[in-house]
Amino acid sequence: MxxxxxxxxxxxxxxxxxxxxxxxxxxxxxxxxxxxxxxxxxxLDLKTRELLAITALIALGSPKELATHLEGALRVGATEEEVRETILQSALFLGFPQALAAMKLFHKVLKGRDSAYPREG
Known part of the structure; x- marks a missing residue:
């Protein structure tokens, strides 16, 4: 694949x-x-690369691409908890407004998906 x-x-x-x-x-x-x-x-495994991509895209302020990689992280094995923790970690280095925007986008991504992805790691 x-x-x-x-x-x-x-x-x-x-x-x-x-x-x-x-x-x-x-x-x-x-x-x-x-x-x-x-x-x-x-x-690096693809899950780790996707979590790193999420952080970089939060920093760049690229919401369309961020949504793609939020979904991509889930597809390649990241749990909702791991993605959420990645976003929370970004608040320390990138700022709370960026993390808040990313978390809101993540919630939209999750609402658009079924519960096929595991919640905890």
């Missing part, structure tokens, strides 16, 4: 179409380099 398929799940086609629409070359860089080279490296 490709890293994109693991993270994006059933939304892979829609996400790829959206990225291609913006710019075909940028899509290829994201697909080939970001996902299939960097995220596929063996040094």
């Amino acid at each position: 490709s890293v994109r398929q693991a993270i994006w799940g059933e939304k892979q086609g829609a996400i790829e179409a959206s990225l291609k629409e913006v710019d075909e070359d940028l899509f290829r860089y994201i697909r080939d380099f970001a996902y299939e080279e960097v995220l596929a490296r063996p040094g």
Whole structure:
């Protein structure tokens, strides 16, 4: 299974179409380099990489991409508790307003999903 398929799940086609629409070359860089080279490296498991991505996207203030990786973290094995703790940890270094916005987004993501993901780690 490709890293994109693991993270994006059933939304892979829609996400790829959206990225291609913006710019075909940028899509290829994201697909080939970001996902299939960097995220596929063996040094960290995909769950850890997704939790790190969540922190970085909170810092960058990128809510659309953050929502994608909040769902992706759950898809690759992070529990709701681990994602929640990642967001809470971000408050210390990135600020409470950013963490609050991320937690609100996480709640929206969870409401849009069924309870197929474990709550505790």
